[in-house]
Amino acid sequence: xxxxxxxxxxxxxxxxxxxxxxxxxxxxxxxxxxxxxxxxxxxxxxxxxxxxxxxxxxxxxxxxxxxxxxxxxxxxxxxxxxxxxxxxxxxxxxxxxxxxxxxxxxxxxxxxxxxxxxxxxxxxxxxxxxxxxxxxxxxxxxxxxxxxxxxxxxxxxxxxxxxxxxxxxxxxxxxxxxxxxxxxxxxxxxxxxxxxxxxxxxxxxxxxxxxxxxx
Amino acid sequence: xxxxxxxxxxxxxxxxxxxxxxxxxxxxxxxxxxxxxxxxxxxxxxxxxxxxxxxxxxxxxxxxxxxxxxxxxxxxxxxxxxxxxxxxxxxxxxxxxxxxxxxxxxxxxxxxxxxxxxxxxxxxxxxxxxxxxxxxxxxxxxxxxxxxxxxxxxxxxxxxxxxxxxxxxxxxxxxxxxxxxxxxxxxxxxxxxxxxxxxxxxxxxxxxxxxxxxxxxxxxxxxxxxxxxxxxxxxxxxxxxxxxxxxxxxxxxxxxxxxxxxxxxxxxxxxxxxxxxxxxxxxxxxxxxxxxxxxxxxxxxxxxxxxxxxxxxxxxxxxxxxxxxxxxxxxxxxxxxxxxxxxxxxxxxxxxxxxxxxxxxxxxxxxxxxxxxxxxxxxxxxxxxxxxxxxxxxxxxxxxxxxxxxxxxxxxxxxxxxxxxxxxxxxxxxxxxxxxxxxxxxxxxxxxxxxxxxxxxxxxxxxxxxxxxxxx
Numbered sequence: 001x002x003x004x005x006x007x008x009x010x011x012x013x014x015x016x017x018x019x020x021x022x023x024x025x026x027x028x029x030x031x032x033x034x035x036x037x038x039x040x041x042x043x044x045x046x047x048x049x050x051x052x053x054x055x056x057x058x059x060x061x062x063x064x065x066x067x068x069x070x071x072x073x074x075x076x077x078x079x080x081x082x083x084x085x086x087x088x089x090x091x092x093x094x095x096x097x098x099x100x101x102x103x104x105x106x107x108x109x110x111x112x113x114x115x116x117x118x119x120x121x122x123x124x125x126x127x128x129x130x131x132x133x134x135x136x137x138x139x140x141x142x143x144x145x146x147x148x149x150x151x152x153x154x155x156x157x158x159x160x161x162x163x164x165x166x167x168x169x170x171x172x173x174x175x176x177x178x179x180x181x182x183x184x185x186x187x188x189x190x191x192x193x194x195x196x197x198x199x200x201x202x203x204x205x206x207x208x209x210x211x212x213x214x215x
Numbered sequence: 216x217x218x219x220x221x222x223x224x225x226x227x228x229x230x231x232x233x234x235x236x237x238x239x240x241x242x243x244x245x246x247x248x249x250x251x252x253x254x255x256x257x258x259x260x261x262x263x264x265x266x267x268x269x270x271x272x273x274x275x276x277x278x279x280x281x282x283x284x285x286x287x288x289x290x291x292x293x294x295x296x297x298x299x300x301x302x303x304x305x306x307x308x309x310x311x312x313x314x315x316x317x318x319x320x321x322x323x324x325x326x327x328x329x330x331x332x333x334x335x336x337x338x339x340x341x342x343x344x345x346x347x348x349x350x351x352x353x354x355x356x357x358x359x360x361x362x363x364x365x366x367x368x369x370x371x372x373x374x375x376x377x378x379x380x381x382x383x384x385x386x387x388x389x390x391x392x393x394x395x396x397x398x399x400x401x402x403x404x405x406x407x408x409x410x411x412x413x414x415x416x417x418x419x420x421x422x423x424x425x426x427x428x429x430x431x432x433x434x435x436x437x438x439x440x441x442x443x444x445x446x447x448x449x450x451x452x453x454x455x456x457x458x459x460x461x462x463x464x465x466x467x468x469x470x471x472x473x474x475x476x477x478x479x480x481x482x483x484x485x486x487x488x489x490x491x492x493x494x495x496x497x498x499x500x501x502x503x504x505x506x507x508x509x510x511x512x513x514x515x516x517x518x519x520x521x522x523x524x525x526x527x528x529x530x531x532x533x534x535x536x537x538x539x540x541x542x543x544x545x546x547x548x549x550x551x552x553x554x555x556x557x558x559x560x561x562x563x564x565x566x567x568x569x570x571x572x573x574x575x576x577x578x579x580x581x582x583x584x585x586x587x588x589x590x591x592x593x594x595x596x597x598x599x600x601x602x603x604x605x606x607x608x609x610x611x612x613x614x615x616x617x618x619x620x621x622x623x624x625x626x627x628x629x630x631x632x633x634x635x636x637x638x639x640x641x642x643x644x645x646x647x648x649x650x651x652x653x654x655x656x657x658x659x660x661x662x663x664x665x666x667x668x669x670x671x672x673x674x675x676x677x678x679x680x681x682x683x684x685x686x687x
Contacts, residue, residue, distance in 0.1 A: 015538075016538070016539070016542070017535050017536075017538075017539050018414055018415070018514050018539065020514075020652075020654045022633075022652070022654040022655070022656060022657050023654065023655060023656070026656055026660075027633050027634065027635045027657075028635065030251050030279075030635065031251070031280060031297075031299040031300050031302075031303050031635065032299065032303075033254035033255065033258075033302065033303055033306050034255065035255045035258075035367075045655060045656045045660065051642075051660040051661075052660075054299055055299075083535065084415065084535070085414060085415040085418070085448065088414055088415065088448065089350065089445075089652060089654060090349075090350050090364075090633075090652075091252065091348060091349055091350040091352075091364035091365060091366055092251075092252065092366070093252065093255075093348075093366035093367040093368060096366075111415060111418065113415070113418065113448060114418060114419065114448070114449075114450050115350055115363075115364055115365070115366060115445075115450060118365075118366060118369065119366035119367075119368065119369075122366065122368035122369070123368070172236075172237070172238070172382070173236040173237070174234070174236045174237070174238045174380070177236075184263075185372065185380060186263070186265070186371065186372050186375045186376060189240065189372065189375075189376045189378055189380065190375070190376060192231070192232055192240060192378075193376075195231050195232045195240065196231055196240070196242070196268075196376065196377060196378060199231040199242055200242075200269075200377075203242070207342070207479075207482065208475060208478065209340075209471035209475035209476070209478060209479040210244055210340070210343065212471075212475065213269075213271040
C-alpha cells in the first residue's frame with residue numbers, strides 16, 4: 001500500500017449527496033480480475049456522454065464538458081470534495097481502486113458509507129470527515145478560486161486552506177498507523193496467530209458444531 | 216454483566232483479541248465467495264505465498280456474471296459469450312480448484328446467488344459470523360448471524376487469517392408491531408423503513424429488526440428485510456433466532472446433525488436481545504400503516520406508497536434534498552406530483568438476492584395465474600435465486616404459470632439486479648424490479664428502476680403500469 005504523509009493537492013468538487021459506488025465505477029468494469037486500470041472509467045456515466053464498456057478506447061469517447069473532472073481547472077486534482085454519505089451501496093473495492101488509479105489521494109465529505117470507508121483506507125486513500133458547514137465553505141472557495149489547493153497532513157490530522165485556516169480531523173489510530181507506514185494489515189494480524197488458535201480451541205469445545213472439521 | 220443486545224452477544228462470542236487502539240480481531244465462521252470480488256484476493260495470497268487459514272469455512276459459487284439463458288448455459292463456463300465474464304468465472308473455478316475450496320460451479324444444481332445458496336444449504340447458521348465480498352451479505356443476519364459485506368482486501372484478510380479487524384458498531388432497533396395487511400410483504404416493510412430513516416439512517420449501526428410483524432415473517436421474508444439493511448446504510452441487519460429459524464435449518468446439507476444439532480439448538484435459544492438491553496437508536500413503525508411501496512427515484516430512500524405521488528422538489532426539506540430530487544426526476548423522466556400508478560413499465564424483473572426465493576416466486580405466480588403480460592411490456596423475466604429454487608418452482612408448476620402468462624423463465628444468477636451479464640435495461644426504459652438498488656445505471660445505462668415486491672412486480676407486468684396489488 002502507498003504511504004500517506006502529506007498531500008498538497010488541487011481540489012475537485014462533487015456537489016451531490018449519496019454518491020453510490022455504482023456511480024463511482026459502473027459494474028461492467030468489475031469483470032476485470034486486476035486491481036489497476038480503473039481510472040479511465042471513474043465516474044464513467046457522468047464523465048462520458050456515450051455508454052462505456054471494458055476495452056473501449058477513452059480517446060474515442062465523447063466527454064461531457066459539464067462534468068468537473070473534464071474541466072481544465074481541475075486537471076491533476078488529488079483531493080475530491082464531496083457531500084454526505086459518499087460511497088454508499090455496493091462493497092466493490094473497485095471504487096477506491098478507481099479513485100486512486102485516477103490520482104485522488106484524499107476525499108473530504110460530511111459523511112461516508114461504512115464499507116467504502118474501510119476499503120479506502122486499505123488502499124492508501126485518506127477519507128476525511130468534516131462538518132457540513134466547513135464542507136459548504138470549501139465548496140464555495142473551490143468555486144470562486146481556480147486552482148484552489150488544500151494542504152492535508154495526516155500526522156498532525158490537519159487540513160489547511162490557502163487562507164491559512166486549519167481544520168482538525170479524526171482518524172482511527174490503527175488506520176493512521178497503517179497509512180503513514182504503508183503497512184499490510186494481514187501481516188500484522190498474523191502476529192496474533194497464537195490468539196487466533198487459542199480462540200479456535202476454546203470455541204471447538206463451546207460450539208463443536210462449528211468445528212466438526214477439527215475433531 | 217449488563218443486559219446485551221443480540222449484536223453485543225455475537226460480537227462478544229467472536230472476539231479473538233481486543234486491542235488497545237480500540238480495534239478488535241473478530242473471528243469469521245463462514246466466508247462466502249463469488250467471482251467478482253475474489254480474484255484480486257487470491258492473487259494477493261499467491262503473491263505473499265499464503266494459504267487459506269481454515270478451508271472448510273469457505274464456500275464459493277459464481278453468480279454476478281453468469282448468463283441466465285439456457286442456450287448460453289448449456290455449455291457450462293466455456294459457453295459464456297462475454298470473454299471477460301468467462302475469464303472471471305473460470306478464474307473462480309481455477310482458484311477454488313488450486314486452493315481446494317468447495318465451489319458450486321455454474322451448472323451445479325446448487326449454484327445460485329450466494330445469499331440464496333448459503334441459507335439454502337444450511338451453511339449460514341445462527342450465532343455465526345458470516346462475511347462475503349458483497350454488501351448484501353446482511354441477508355444472513357435473518358438467522359441471528361453477524362453478517363456483513365466486505366471489500367476485496369478484507370476477503371484476502373479473511374482467507375489468510377480467518378479474522379477481520381473491526382470496531383464495534385452502535386446498536387439500532389427497528390420495531391414493527393402489528394399485523395401486515397393482505398398483499399403487504401417484507402419488501403414493502405423494508406422499503407417503508409428506508410423511506411423513513413433514509414439511505415444513511417443506519418450508518419455505523421447494526422440494525423436489529425424486531426416486533427410482532429417481523430416475528431410473524433417466514434425466513435424468506437426476514438432475509439428480504441435484512442438484505443436491504445445496507446440500503447439504509449447499515450452493514451448489518453439482524454433478526455432474533457426463534458422456532459421459525461430452527462425449523463428452516465433442520466436437515467439442510469451443512470446443518471449440524473445428531474448430538475451437535477441438539478447442542479446447537481440449545482445454544483441458539485440465547486440468540487436474542489435481552490429484555491432490558493439498551494439500543495443507541497430505536498425506530499418504530501406500525502404494520503397497519505404500511506402500504507405496498509414503489510420507489511420513484513435513484514436512491515432506495517426515494518420511495519412512496521403505490522397510491523402516492525412523485526414528490527415535488529419545491530417541497531423538499533433543504534437545498535441538498537431539493538437538488539437530489541430534481542436530478543432524480545430528470546434521470547427517471549418523471550414529473551413532480553405525478554401519480555405512481557401512471558408510471559408505465561417497459562420491463563419487469565423478478566429475481567435478485569432480495570426476492571428470488573421460492574416464497575417470492577409463489578407470490579408472483581399467484582398474481583399472474585391465468586393472466587397475460589401487457590402488450591406494452593417488452594420483456595418480463597423471472598430469475599430464480601438458485602438451481603434448487605428453480606427445481607422446486609418447476610415441481611410446483613410455477614414455471615408453466617409464468618411462461619403461459621408471457622414471462623421468460625431463466626437460469627439462476629444475479630442477472631438484471633446489477634446487469635453485469637446480458638440482462639439489462641435500455642436507456643430510458645422503466646422497470647418494475649424486485650431487486651434492491653435503483654441507482655442511476657444500476658440495471659443498464661440510462662435504465663430506470665422502480666423497486667417493488669414480487670406481487671407488485673407481477674401485477675405491474677399484467678397491467679403495464681403500477682397498480683395496487685391489493686385491489687388487483
